[in-house]
Amino acid sequence: MSGPERAGYDVAVIGAGMAGMATALFAAAQGLSCIQIGNAGSILFATGLLDLLGVHPVAEARRWRSPYQALAALGRDQPEHPLARVDQTAIRQAFETFVAALGSAGMPYAPLGELNSEVLTSIGTVKSSYGVPVTMAAGAAALAARTPCLLIDFRGLREFSAAQVVAALADRWPGLRHARIEFPNSENTTELYDAHLAGALESAGTRARTINLVKPLLGAAQAVGFPAVLGLARAPQVHAAFEAALGVPVFEIPTIPTSVPGLRLLAALERAVAASGVERRYWARVRGLIYDAAGKIATLELDDLAGGDRVVARSVVLATGRFNGRGLTADRRGVRESILDLPVSQPDSRDAWHQRDFLAPAGHPINRAGLMVDDTWHPLDASGKAAWPGLFAVGSILAHQDWMRSKCGSGLAIATAWAVVEQVAHQLRGAGAGRR
Numbered sequence: 001m002s003g004p005e006r007a008g009y010d011v012a013v014i015g016a017g018m019a020g021m022a023t024a025l026f027a028a029a030q031g032l033s034c035i036q037i038g039n040a041g042s043i044l045f046a047t048g049l050l051d052l053l054g055v056h057p058v059a060e061a062r063r064w065r066s067p068y069q070a071l072a073a074l075g076r077d078q079p080e081h082p083l084a085r086v087d088q089t090a091i092r093q094a095f096e097t098f099v100a101a102l103g104s105a106g107m108p109y110a111p112l113g114e115l116n117s118e119v120l121t122s123i124g125t126v127k128s129s130y131g132v133p134v135t136m137a138a139g140a141a142a143l144a145a146r147t148p149c150l151l152i153d154f155r156g157l158r159e160f161s162a163a164q165v166v167a168a169l170a171d172r173w174p175g176l177r178h179a180r181i182e183f184p185n186s187e188n189t190t191e192l193y194d195a196h197l198a199g200a201l202e203s204a205g206t207r208a209r210t211i212n213l214v215k216p217l218l219g220a221a222q223a224v225g226f227p228a229v230l231g232l233a234r235a236p237q238v239h240a241a242f243e244a245a246l247g248v249p250v251f252e253i254p255t256i257p258t259s260v261p262g263l264r265l266l267a268a269l270e271r272a273v274a275a276s277g278v279e280r281r282y283w284a285r286v287r288g289l290i291y292d293a294a295g296k297i298a299t300l301e302l303d304d305l306a307g308g309d310r311v312v313a314r315s316v317v318l319a320t321g322r323f324n325g326r327g328l329t330a331d332r333r334g335v336r337e338s339i340l341d342l343p344v345s346q347p348d349s350r351d352a353w354h355q356r357d358f359l360a361p362a363g364h365p366i367n368r369a370g371l372m373v374d375d376t377w378h379p380l381d382a383s384g385k386a387a388w389p390g391l392f393a394v395g396s397i398l399a400h401q402d403w404m405r406s407k408c409g410s411g412l413a414i415a416t417a418w419a420v421v422e423q424v425a426h427q428l429r430g431a432g433a434g435r436r
């Protein structure tokens, strides 16, 4: 270990996926000094849509319009599910706070209400989600009302085919049409990439030329949809410029990962976390975590580009994700937690990891593996007690949930981050930290 030992923080967040970002933002809002360690997790692959809870029970694939009614049902049927352990008032506050931070960082969302919105996907299916970026919101309204609508795509853009979306929805949405246009200055290019188009549309000249190509195609359309390429950092302004020039609501349809909304979401979260005063170590990895003799002060051992380093903190939040994030790893002996080797709730044997039917609607037991926590979100040790008083866990590393099938990825991250930060602040405030 070559680096210096860093001054003590109230909270060290390990992980910079959705759960780590939410934890860092909420900790800063509580006035806690916070450091965040880890790279971007799965955010880059996300659509920008913030799912709260879309499906329950997963075995029945039952979809809900109201995520709050779904949460109530989840609480009755599966009280051990981490989302069912956060009360609904806290979940509302958590989402409002998270979305407000994203808005201030340049990625505004449509007002959050009581219901999930139905949003078009790039393959013509419909995704139900709770938090919808402003740039996508008019699509949900157009879909709900089956408004006469024009979908545009660009020759050479592989990530999105407006014709495919229209074909998939033709029987349900007769007023949906499509048109393909040539992206300005791409006449000699065979392949286009959405991030390049998004960057190019930040230029007023490219925007004006694109709008001029779309205008004559409008016909009876009362809304126009595009692949999600309407700007990068300045997406709200680009989107507004398209609406003003075309004179109808304009919306984006998220494309396949890695998508432009994922890039925007990551950039906005990084801006929001930086603006909140959190110290960030995005290129570092926590190699080890050691507690003092009283089990209260943690020293995190970091590997980063500059070599090694140490961070000292009074609380540590594990937001290290499941297998993708590498919070959990699996080998022949079973599933292990990567940093502290904490006990992991998992099937008794490897044979029980998966069901025989790969597409079984109930999902696979391995996708519910994770850390067990007590009532105050401390991971349990082998004796079933809190492993350390200052150690907490949030997000997809938690056991008893299958966020992918329940459509609750962001909800799980944001809600548990809120609950854990409340707990951390409560614990530390007793010891004189932070401020309200």
Ligand SMILES: Cc1cc2nc3c(=O)[nH]c(=O)nc-3n(C[C@H](O)[C@H](O)[C@H](O)COP(=O)(O)OP(=O)(O)OC[C@H]3O[C@@H](n4cnc5c(N)ncnc54)[C@H](O)[C@@H]3O)c2cc1C
Pocket (backbone or CB within 6 Å): 014, 015, 016, 017, 018, 019, 020, 037, 038, 039, 040, 041, 042, 043, 045, 046, 047, 048, 049, 050, 051, 052, 257, 284, 285, 286, 287, 319, 320, 321, 322, 324, 325, 326, 327, 338, 339, 394, 395, 396, 397, 408, 409, 410, 411, 413
């Ligand atoms: C393809 C895809 C599409 C998605 N689409 C949506 C969507 O439309 N809507 C939605 O709501 N959600 C979506 N999600 C889910 C969402 O983005 C998150 O993946 C999910 O909420 C889990 O987040 P997490 O923070 O718990 O874990 P992860 O995102 O896995 O993050 C874990 C973090 O921990 C870090 N880490 C692990 N070990 C260490 C260590 N030792 N030291 C330092 N850092 C460490 C990793 O680097 C990473 O930053 C999608 C996910 C994927 C993969």
